[in-house]
Amino acid sequence: MDIKFSTTGIRGISNKTMTAELALKLGQTFGTFFNGKGKVLVARDTRTSSEMLRSALISGLLSTGINVVDAGLAPVPALSHCVKEGFDAGVMITSSHNPPEYNGMKFMTGESVEFSSGEEKKFIELAKKEPIKADWDKVGKLEEQDILEKYSKKLIGLIDAEAVRSGKFKVVVDTGNGAQGKLMPGLLEKLDCEVVGLFTKLTGIFERAPEPRPETLDVLIEKVKAENADFGVAFDCDGDRCIFVDETGEVVMGDVTGTLLAREILREKKGARVVTPISTSKVMDDVAEAEGGEIIKTMVGAKYIGETLKNEGADYGFEETGGSFFPEISFTRDGSAATVKVLEVLAKSGKKFSELIAELPKYYQIKLKVGCEEDKKSDIPNLKDKIDKENKEIVTMDGIKVVFEDGSVLMRASGTEPLIRIFVEAITKEKVEEYASWGESLVKAL
Numbered sequence: 001m002d003i004k005f006s007t008t009g010i011r012g013i014s015n016k017t018m019t020a021e022l023a024l025k026l027g028q029t030f031g032t033f034f035n036g037k038g039k040v041l042v043a044r045d046t047r048t049s050s051e052m053l054r055s056a057l058i059s060g061l062l063s064t065g066i067n068v069v070d071a072g073l074a075p076v077p078a079l080s081h082c083v084k085e086g087f088d089a090g091v092m093i094t095s096s097h098n099p100p101e102y103n104g105m106k107f108m109t110g111e112s113v114e115f116s117s118g119e120e121k122k123f124i125e126l127a128k129k130e131p132i133k134a135d136w137d138k139v140g141k142l143e144e145q146d147i148l149e150k151y152s153k154k155l156i157g158l159i160d161a162e163a164v165r166s167g168k169f170k171v172v173v174d175t176g177n178g179a180q181g182k183l184m185p186g187l188l189e190k191l192d193c194e195v196v197g198l199f200t201k202l203t204g205i206f207e208r209a210p211e212p213r214p215e216t217l218d219v220l221i222e223k224v225k226a227e228n229a230d231f232g233v234a235f236d237c238d239g240d241r242c243i244f245v246d247e248t249g250e251v252v253m254g255d256v257t258g259t260l261l262a263r264e265i266l267r268e269k270k271g272a273r274v275v276t277p278i279s280t281s282k283v284m285d286d287v288a289e290a291e292g293g294e295i296i297k298t299m300v301g302a303k304y305i306g307e308t309l310k311n312e313g314a315d316y317g318f319e320e321t322g323g324s325f326f327p328e329i330s331f332t333r334d335g336s337a338a339t340v341k342v343l344e345v346l347a348k349s350g351k352k353f354s355e356l357i358a359e360l361p362k363y364y365q366i367k368l369k370v371g372c373e374e375d376k377k378s379d380i381p382n383l384k385d386k387i388d389k390e391n392k393e394i395v396t397m398d399g400i401k402v403v404f405e406d407g408s409v410l411m412r413a414s415g416t417e418p419l420i421r422i423f424v425e426a427i428t429k430e431k432v433e434e435y436a437s438w439g440e441s442l443v444k445a446l
């Protein structure tokens with residue numbers, strides 16, 4: 001079986017490349033990775049194939065002697081937090097924002113950090129060998145546990161809950177038929193919010209595209225305006241990422257929300273350090289400079305941010321896709337924590353969401369995708385030789401980022417899909433469109 005890690009776990013099309021046989025093999029390999037010892041927490045999202053893969057994965061783990069706690073349906077941040085609080089490792093069955101026919105698995109260590117590149121390499125090598133098989137009286141034990149109550153209490157304790165309750169906020173929650181449908185509406189009600197739910201059925205049949213992007217959030221936008229809500233929030237399928245819509249119906253991009261939350265942390269702790277990838281808007285650079293903070297840049301991918309956050313002892317991390325990292329909870333993305341922190345910022349400021357965003361420097365962004373065969377994605381570094389270097393800075397940390405005086409273009413291979421992603425930013429709408437056309441033409445020509 002060919003096992004390949006993306007930027008976040010292992011993914012494939014259900015019953016084609018992501019099969020029950022592969023899930024069994026992954027369970028056996030993960031158990032072998034830990035020498036058949038320890039306790040592993042397992043959770044799943046709502047995808048129709050998640051139950052199938054869960055059963056096979058758990059069988060593989062048990063066969064090696066690993067004890068398994070099945071948390072059932074739960075958002076990945078709940079799993080991550082509980083792994084950090086008392087398990088040797090965790091596995092989330094999900095394919096995050098991929099289309100519904102996909103599924104996959106995220107593996108994390110007991111410190112709630114997703115597998116590093118080195119651990120992935122070791123895992124792949126172990127998968128080529130015969131797995132550990134426990135004796136009949138040493139096979140692992142299976143138990144079930146609800147982790148959502150414990151996680152909810154941690155989230156409420158993270159913020160000034162009384163300040164939030166006094167705000168009496170009205171929130172439209174679009175859970176995208178994903179795992180947050182089991183957690184977030186009830187959590188917000190505990191904070192005395194009036195909750196308007198969208199796409200909360202836990203069927204695994206997606207009523208909107210599973211990736212929250214401006215072009216997929218039209219129903220949420222209209223609902224926020226119709227309900228006169230304070231804001232709306234949309235999650236991906238496993239609930240670790242979220243995108244906000246302010247009270248006027250404007251979509252707030254992930255790195256703008258991340259910068260807003262980072263600003264609060266920088267004001268509370270002078271010299272705080274924020275981890276964010278090379279794809280992040282320059283708005284964070286501007287705010288860090290103004291508030292006296294430090295930015296640590298990484299490659300694109302949750303595992304790089306989480307690993308750096310832990311190793312550097314940094315204070316907060318975020319990415320432009322809507323993922324926020326709070327080290328006091330875990331070292332993985334946490335859409336639930338981001339939502340309650342936004343509520344806290346609104347409550348303490350007494351301002352509307354749009355007013356807080358208006359305080360930040362303004363940049364225009366365009367995000368594009370260019371289809372690309374998997375074996376051609378590695379050609380992106382060759383773009384460096386095709387770019388005129390005059391008046392440009394070229395950064396090669398991850399793909400090719402071309403920095404102009406008034407904007408930037410990042411071109412990089414997707415770690416999860418057969419695509420080249422293009423992130424474009426500039427100080428005017430005209431310039432961002434010009435740079436987007438330039439970058440897209442460059443990639444297509446390659």
